[in-house]
Amino acid sequence: MSDDDMGGSGDEDYYNDYYSDGHDPDVETLDKTLQDPEYFEFQCLTDTEVERFINERVEELSTSIQVTPSLAKVLLLMCQWNLSEIVSSYRADAHRLLIQCQVKPSMPANNNNTSMVSANLVSATNTSNRSTTNTPFPSNVGLMSSTSMEKAGDCVTLCSSSSKSECSSRDVVCGSNAIIQQESDVKECCCPVCLCAMKPSESSQLSCCHRFCNSCWSTYFDVEITQGITTRIECMSSHCEVLAPEDFVVPLLPRTRVREKYHQFAFADYVRSHPELRFCPGPNCTIVVRAKDNKPKRVICEACNTQFCFACGCDYHLPTSCETIRRWLTKCADDSETANYISAHTKDCPKCHICIEKNGGCNHMQCYNCKHEFCWMCLGCWRSHGSEYYECSRYKENPNIAHESVHAQAREALKKYLHYYERWENHSKSLKLECQTLNAIRTRIHAKVMAGTGTWIDWQYLLDAATLLARCRYTLQNTYPFAYFLAPGPRKDLFEYQQAQLEAEIENLSWKIERAEMTDRGDLENQMDIVEKRRTTLLTDFQP
Amino acid sequence: MASGLPKRIIKETQRLMAEPVPGISAKPDESNARYFHVVVAGPESSPFEGGVFKLELFLPEEYPMSAPKVRFMTKIYHPNIDKLGRICLDILKDKWSPALQIRTVLLSIQALLSAPNPDDPLANDVAELWKVNEPEAIRIAREWTRTYAMGN
Ligand SMILES: [Zn+2]
Ligand SMILES: [Zn+2]
Ligand SMILES: [Zn+2]
Ligand SMILES: [Zn+2]
Numbered sequence: 084m085s086d087d088d089m090g091g092s093g094d095e096d097y098y099n100d101y102y103s104d105g106h107d108p109d110v111e112t113l114d115k116t117l118q119d120p121e122y123f124e125f126q127c128l129t130d131t132e133v134e135r136f137i138n139e140r141v142e143e144l145s146t147s148i149q150v151t152p153s154l155a156k157v158l159l160l161m162c163q164w165n166l167s168e169i170v171s172s173y174r175a176d177a178h179r180l181l182i183q184c185q186v187k188p189s190m191p192a193n194n195n196n197t198s199m200v201s202a203n204l205v206s207a208t209n210t211s212n213r214s215t216t217n218t219p220f221p222s223n224v225g226l227m228s229s230t231s232m233e234k235a236g237d238c239v240t241l242c243s244s245s246s247k248s249e250c251s252s253r254d255v256v257c258g259s260n261a262i263i264q265q266e267s268d269v270k271e272c273c274c275p276v277c278l279c280a281m282k283p284s285e286s287s288q289l290s291c292c293h294r295f296c297n298s299c300w301s302t303y304f305d306v307e308i309t310q311g312i313t314t315r316i317e318c319m320s321s322h323c324e325v326l327a328p329e330d331f332v333v334p335l336l337p338r339t340r341v342r343e344k345y346h347q348f349a350f351a352d353y354v355r356s357h358p359e360l361r362f363c364p365g366p367n368c369t370i371v372v373r374a375k376d377n378k379p380k381r382v383i384c385e386a387c388n389t390q391f392c393f394a395c396g397c398d399y400h401l402p403t404s405c406e407t408i409r410r411w412l413t414k415c416a417d418d419s420e421t422a423n424y425i426s427a428h429t430k431d432c433p434k435c436h437i438c439i440e441k442n443g444g445c446n447h448m449q450c451y452n453c454k455h456e457f458c459w460m461c462l463g464c465w466r467s468h469g470s471e472y473y474e475c476s477r478y479k480e481n482p483n484i485a486h487e488s489v490h491a492q493a494r495e496a497l498k499k500y501l502h503y504y505e506r507w508e509n510h511s512k513s514l515k516l517e518c519q520t521l522n523a524i525r526t527r528i529h530a531k532v533m534a535g536t537g538t539w540i541d542w543q544y545l546l547d548a549a550t551l552l553a554r555c556r557y558t559l560q561n562t563y564p565f566a567y568f569l570a571p572g573p574r575k576d577l578f579e580y581q582q583a584q585l586e587a588e589i590e591n592l593s594w595k596i597e598r599a600e601m602t603d604r605g606d607l608e609n610q611m612d613i614v615e616k617r618r619t620t621l622l623t624d625f626q627p
Numbered sequence: 628m629a630s631g632l633p634k635r636i637i638k639e640t641q642r643l644m645a646e647p648v649p650g651i652s653a654k655p656d657e658s659n660a661r662y663f664h665v666v667v668a669g670p671e672s673s674p675f676e677g678g679v680f681k682l683e684l685f686l687p688e689e690y691p692m693s694a695p696k697v698r699f700m701t702k703i704y705h706p707n708i709d710k711l712g713r714i715c716l717d718i719l720k721d722k723w724s725p726a727l728q729i730r731t732v733l734l735s736i737q738a739l740l741s742a743p744n745p746d747d748p749l750a751n752d753v754a755e756l757w758k759v760n761e762p763e764a765i766r767i768a769r770e771w772t773r774t775y776a777m778g779n
């Protein structure tokens with residue numbers, strides 16, 4: 084609702100003064116959003132295009148802070164691709180950022196649970212042959228500088244020099260209660276996983292200095308990648324969170340099939356972690372949608388026509404927010420048993436009590452027996468129903484509920500939920516029935532044209548009306564979860580008023596479409612205008 | 628018998644036999660070197676004191692890349708162990724590391740008996756009682772220890 088005041092003339096002046104050329108893209112987008120609350124800018128990208136997009140970001144970070152592309156990927160992934168923030172925090176405190184992004188260990192390796200304690204002990208006494216001693220992480224983490232390369236080599240030589248001395252290995256147990264037990268375990272310097280002797284040339288370590296043989300790393304990566312873990316593979320040491328970057332993992336993958344799998348899963352991780360990208364949820368569709376704003380707006384896939392919410396990737400759900408629709412759908416799934424009884428397709432006519440089956444989307448019913456007109460939802464008389472205030476969509480809460488018993492409150496809660504669920508469910512059914520109606524309209528048009536009543540183009544308006552009806556019903560359906568979770572108050576009153584207006588006009592349109600003749604065209608087009616206006620007003624006033 | 632058995636398992640087994648963990652015995656099955664019969668003594672000054680708990684431990688094909696499978700065979704009243712004897716312990720799940728060993732797993736289980744953790748429960752009803760009425764929960768745990776873990 085706060086969006087309303089953006090349309091004030093004072094604000095427009097402000098924008099025009101501020102952006103003197105008057106062609107600022109943001110202002111244009113703002114204008115379009117004011118005209119059409121569902122307006123949203125997005126692009127559909129093929130996988131090659133996405134790959135290029137991702138690589139460009141990686142390249143950009145890699146050159147601006149002088150790190151390897153592999154390390155740049157870790158940083159981007161861990162910081163949701165916020166390039167400028169990464170650059171500034173890297174310049175402010177690179178060491179801290181690298182710890183935050185799990186590139187460096189949070190504790191110096193010799194305080195950590197390590198199986199290579201000896202290497203660190205030796206390194207502490209053997210400082211004479213080290214070029215720089217002020218860094219506690221003598222390892223290459225992907226920084227492109229000559230000193231760090233030396234340090235990496237340093238670590239390897241230290242390790243080999245200690246291979247003949249006695250290794251003391253630590254067993255660290257961290258269950259729900261951590262206990263640390265130190266034992267003299269292995270009598271020679273060997274890989275802590277396979278317990279075989281290892282040569283420095285056939286073993287590797289990350290910045291944490293936990294060294295393992297290459298064959299164990301390979302097997303470990305194999306197992307992780309099979310489970311779909313790629314960009315989040317951690318060091319093999321217990322409770323060490325240092326991540327294995329791409330240029331560490333890939334050379335240790337012996338099989339091409341696993342290497343392909345790694346790239347495929349890692350690509351998916353990059354897309355999922357990027358706030359501007361979203362996979363099309365359509366079956367077997369490989370399109371990635373890109374949008375600058377991560378908002379719950381509707382996107383339509385160019386390749387497979389799937390419509391979905393950009394922010395959460397589920398079915399489009401405005402005016403309800405992503406969070407609310409998720410709560411609603413969970414609730415519906417949990418309560419499906421209770422709600423089942425209402426799913427029947429038949430009801431009795433409130434006047435003559437004959438059984439009536441609903442076979443169209445319209446909720447304005449007319450009994451085929453006594454011709455009584457009534458509302459399918461509340462069974463109220465349609466004449467009074469349709470007049471001034473459409474009360475059907477509104478749930479009237481019991482004002483004294485706080486003083487009632489727990490049982491009564493539970494019953495009231497269920498009643499309230501069922502009120503909204505019934506309407507949500509009913510509109511979703513109506514929407515499906517509307518598809519049948521559309522086919523019926525096609526048949527009817529065919530018959531009319533063949534009988535010489537008008538031409539194909541004359542009847543086109545009826546199909547347009549049916550399409551609009553489906554869109555409006557979809558929005559209406561999604562107003563119920565929103566209303567259910569809305570706290571009572573003036574905002575809810577306003578919402579339910581607008582919802583009721585929309586509902587009434589939709590039913591009018593539906594009724595008119597089912598009975599339209601060629602002469603009704605003007606009337607129907609007028610009704611289409613009214614409905615669409617009500618729909619956009621509601622969407623504009625209640626943006627999540 | 629040990630043909631195709633990784634060196635790591637052989638070494639771990641040898642060491643478990645030569646220097647057993649105090650209070651724990653773990654013996655490989657005669658017909659399957661990946662299957663261990665484990666007996667854990669209830670830790671002192673815990674409600675399980677005096678009890679003798681049987682467990683089975685199995686090293687899957689992927690071990691040590693994936694965690695050993697461990698289960699209590701003796702009934703036990705514990706918030707982190709359910710009716711089927713399954714154990715809620717992070718290192719047996721997502722916090723498993725190939726650098727951990729059978730020995731460390733057994734030590735963790737022993738530690739879990741000394742200090743139950745009702746905030747990370749597997750058996751919800753037990754954890755609930757452990758939180759609202761610890762003396763009563765401990766009384767039941769003692770009773771179960773007497774009934775199921777003694778005199779066998
Ligand atoms: Zn190894
Ligand atoms: Zn590590
Ligand atoms: Zn698609
Ligand atoms: Zn959404």
Ligand SMILES: [Zn+2]
Pocket residue numbers: 432433434435436437450451452453454455
């Ligand atoms: Zn009737």
Ligand SMILES: [Zn+2]
Pocket residue numbers: 458459460461462463468475476
């Ligand atoms: Zn009604």
